[in-house]
Amino acid sequence: MDSKTLTASAGEAGHPGAIGDTGDIGEPAGTQPLSWYAEAGPRARRAFWSCKVGYMLDGMDTQMLSFVIPTLVATWGISLGDAGFIGTMTLLSSALGGWIAGILSDRIGRVRTLQLTVLWFAVFTGLCGLAQNYGQLLAARSLMGFGFGGEWTAGAVLIGEVIRARDRGKAVGLVQSGWAIGWGLAALLYAVLFSVMAPEIAWRALFLIGLVPALLVLVIRQYVKEPEVFEHAKAAQKDAQDTPRFTEIFSPKLLSTTLRAALLTTGAQGGYYAITTWLPTFLKTERHLTVMGTGGYLAMIIVGSYVGYLSSAWLTDRLGRKPNFILFAVGSMAIAFAYTSLPLTNGSMLWLGFPLGFFASGIFSGMGAFLTELFPTRVRGSGQGFCYNVGRAIGALFPVLIGALSKQFGLGPSIGMFAVAAYGVLIVAALTLPETRGRELESA
Known part of the structure; x- marks a missing residue:
């Protein structure tokens, strides 16, 4: 990305005339991860x-x-x-x-x-x-x-x-x-x-x-x-005396987007809760590993999470929203399989904490931008708030369902089944939703 001197108004996202906002969905992101901040x-x-x-x-x-x-x-x-x-x-x-x-x-x-x-x-x-x-x-x-x-x-x-x-x-x-x-x-x-x-x-x-x-x-x-994009929208609504209604996200124009976006967030959060809630118990009670309770293991997961967030943040602009979701979903599936199916030692468990944090947390980096781009400004908050939090509410039930299913199939297979199902739902939802990388918010 070439260095440019920007005015304050040109640096505002979603604002007509912002430098670099061509509206081309296929426009490549800058090669320097932090060049956007300088501009x-x-x-x-x-x-x-x-x-x-x-x-x-x-x-x-x-x-x-x-x-x-x-x-x-x-x-x-x-x-x-x-x-x-x-x-x-x-x-x-x-x-x-x-x-x-x-x-x-x-x-x-x-x-x-x-x-x-x-x-x-x-x-x-x-x-x-x-x-x-x-x-x-x-x-x-x-x-x-x-x-x-x-x-x-x-x-x-x-x-x-x-x-x-x-x-x-x-x-x-x-x-x-x-x-x-x-x-x-x-x-x-x-x-x-x-x-x-x-x-x-x-x-x-x-x-x-x-x-x-x-x-x-x-x-x-x-x-x-x-x-500024919100201020312009509010001014237009005031002039037209047209107050946005939450129910607009269920209108024929937006209903399909709302439902598919809710499935996407359900998959991400259901998979996350399925893996992170029960894995420590599984590894401690059935594999008899002790490293989970150590500060080193927790530090490995936290560092992995942070690196995952940063990597996914860059990749979602570089690869696109949909490929990035699919990449991290497949990685999360692989981690769930490794934890529940492979013979692990305390040493290997310690190092697997990094990819666990990397994939399970990194998948959320692209979520905010994607949901922002899927909904028009007048109901963007309503759409984003509903879809993300329906996913959170349904995903919160996964640990309970895994606990119930484990009585019949065992804890490890139950974790694996729910994780694969959750990330599978995410992949299907991502494939059916439009690619929004580079989308101007006025055209959402």
């Missing part, structure tokens, strides 16, 4: 960093529960089933929150919805640290999930609209990679706090640190503006 306008850069930091803090707050479950079991005497129910309720409430946030982002704006969701998940994460019993923790955590699901939707729509067409996949994928950084930060905070405090105090301190993201709202309020 982006200040408006796009501020949105990028606000969304990336938001995703990072979202990931940090969300992953905290997995680290403190053993302490809660020992301190409060709750069962693993009780702890698992908290996780399930968090996922289901996040699906509802993402759906509602999508509708709100079309009504009150992407930036305002982002502010509300960040503040919401931060406050309720902090309240988790003040919970005095299981019921209070369940309520606070469920409400926290409502905010973290909403933050993904608002952030994905915002960053997708401010970045120009040819670089949208890279930028949105880099924002998504903030999740892995937040996951690593949660692990680091856990290690530090539990080394200097008693466990019954440390878990509360960890959740209270989750209040920090609330400060990001001040930055967003001051520096981040609505995407």
